[in-house]
Amino acid sequence: MNTTPINGTELAMELYRAVRQSSKDIEQANREAAHEAAEEELEQGLARAEELHQQADRMRTGAIISGAMTAAAGGVQAAAAFDALDQKWGKAAGGVPNLANAVDGFFDAAAKHHEADAEGHSARARAAGHRVDEHTSAAAAARDLARSAQGLARSIADAEHESMRAVLSQRA
Amino acid sequence: MNVTTVTQTSPYGAAAVEPAPATAPPDSTGETELRQQMIEKANLFNLLFALECAQQDAAMLEGTSRVEEQGETIRQKITELQEQLRLAREAAEDKGFWDSIVGVAKAVGTVAAATAALASVVASGGVTAPAALALGGVLISVAGTEVAAELGASPEVLMALQLGGAALGGAGAAMQLFGTATTAAGAAARTAEQVGSVASGVQGGAAVVEGYGRYRSGSAAADGVEHHANADTLRAEQRRQQRYQTQLLDVLAAINESLSSAKQYLVDARNEYTDGSLVLAGQRA
Numbered sequence: 253m254n255t256t257p258i259n260g261t262e263l264a265m266e267l268y269r270a271v272r273q274s275s276k277d278i279e280q281a282n283r284e285a286a287h288e289a290a291e292e293e294l295e296q297g298l299a300r301a302e303e304l305h306q307q308a309d310r311m312r313t314g315a316i317i318s319g320a321m322t323a324a325a326g327g328v329q330a331a332a333a334f335d336a337l338d339q340k341w342g343k344a345a346g347g348v349p350n351l352a353n354a355v356d357g358f359f360d361a362a363a364k365h366h367e368a369d370a371e372g373h374s375a376r377a378r379a380a381g382h383r384v385d386e387h388t389s390a391a392a393a394a395r396d397l398a399r400s401a402q403g404l405a406r407s408i409a410d411a412e413h414e415s416m417r418a419v420l421s422q423r424a
Numbered sequence: 425m426n427v428t429t430v431t432q433t434s435p436y437g438a439a440a441v442e443p444a445p446a447t448a449p450p451d452s453t454g455e456t457e458l459r460q461q462m463i464e465k466a467n468l469f470n471l472l473f474a475l476e477c478a479q480q481d482a483a484m485l486e487g488t489s490r491v492e493e494q495g496e497t498i499r500q501k502i503t504e505l506q507e508q509l510r511l512a513r514e515a516a517e518d519k520g521f522w523d524s525i526v527g528v529a530k531a532v533g534t535v536a537a538a539t540a541a542l543a544s545v546v547a548s549g550g551v552t553a554p555a556a557l558a559l560g561g562v563l564i565s566v567a568g569t570e571v572a573a574e575l576g577a578s579p580e581v582l583m584a585l586q587l588g589g590a591a592l593g594g595a596g597a598a599m600q601l602f603g604t605a606t607t608a609a610g611a612a613a614r615t616a617e618q619v620g621s622v623a624s625g626v627q628g629g630a631a632v633v634e635g636y637g638r639y640r641s642g643s644a645a646a647d648g649v650e651h652h653a654n655a656d657t658l659r660a661e662q663r664r665q666q667r668y669q670t671q672l673l674d675v676l677a678a679i680n681e682s683l684s685s686a687k688q689y690l691v692d693a694r695n696e697y698t699d700g701s702l703v704l705a706g707q708r709a
Binding site: 293300321322325327335342356384 | 540621622623624625627628629630631632633634635636637638639640641642643645646647649650652653654656657659660661663664667668670671674678685
């Protein structure tokens, strides 16, 4: 029959070491995942901004072209009205604003396309942000677990120590 | 009874345990030597702990200064972000202004186009002068009030335009009733021709203004989107900095906690040592 007493403190320390190691690994993995997700969040945020810049470019181009067409047509119409140009040019210029509207619509559609892409990047950035939060919480939970295991090990050691001291006191 | 004294040797709480004075009588079991060895070990541990504390303290200090740097960067980003949002708001106001100019130019162009068309018909003898006056009255009361409304005219002005339109329509009707239409037809045709030219010119001018307004309005809208894009860039960078700062703070908190635990364990160990000595001393006594 084995009569060797079980050393509670050693057992508790072994348990604590095992829990600490695994929770440290979990915490590290979650920290790395959170870091990657945060980088992705930044990347997607910058991509969204880039798409918005593209949208602004299309809008500006559309505004310049359609504005220039409308103004030029107006100039031709005015010139024709005061006989500086032939009347047929004035009549022809009358249809240009509609064409300008069509050009504006074309660039507006291109701008909307970039806006939609920007929204896509925005959604992906938000998703990455949620992942960061989740991994950060998981890392904190792993740390809490290690802390609890430490507390437990400490309680076991304290209890054993108290009992030993009681025995010593009785002997004294 | 063997006595030990404890003195503070570092600002980190590490204590050096000094050996008992030589007044204690040596015993035959070599307990004094054993105690001496334990004390030396304890002092070594204390020194190691003090060193560890100093290193951790330096790490904390560095971490704190990095957190402060991050905080400064974040504040700067927020200021830039606010500036970009202010510019975006200004661009939106600018766009609103130019949109209203485009609206007015469009309305003026529409009225001018209708007037030119009417004048052209009158000049070619298709419509009599009284009928043209009546139609002009309708145009003024409907389209004219629309233009005035775009320009932000007061209700009195709008009412005056409506009344003027109605009066013109009434004059046309009166001309037909009293037979003055025939004599006025020739003069009206000549006048209509001139009016038509002027109206076409006005229509062209309005189109020029409309074109410029469209350009300015579109540019302002594009500027607004640009500023929002810049704001988004800053926001993304700021968020990253904040996350980094939070991680840094977490690490600092963990270091601090670990340091506190280590300190507590050291104090506990020292207490245990002292209590154990007392118990042993009690046993010997």
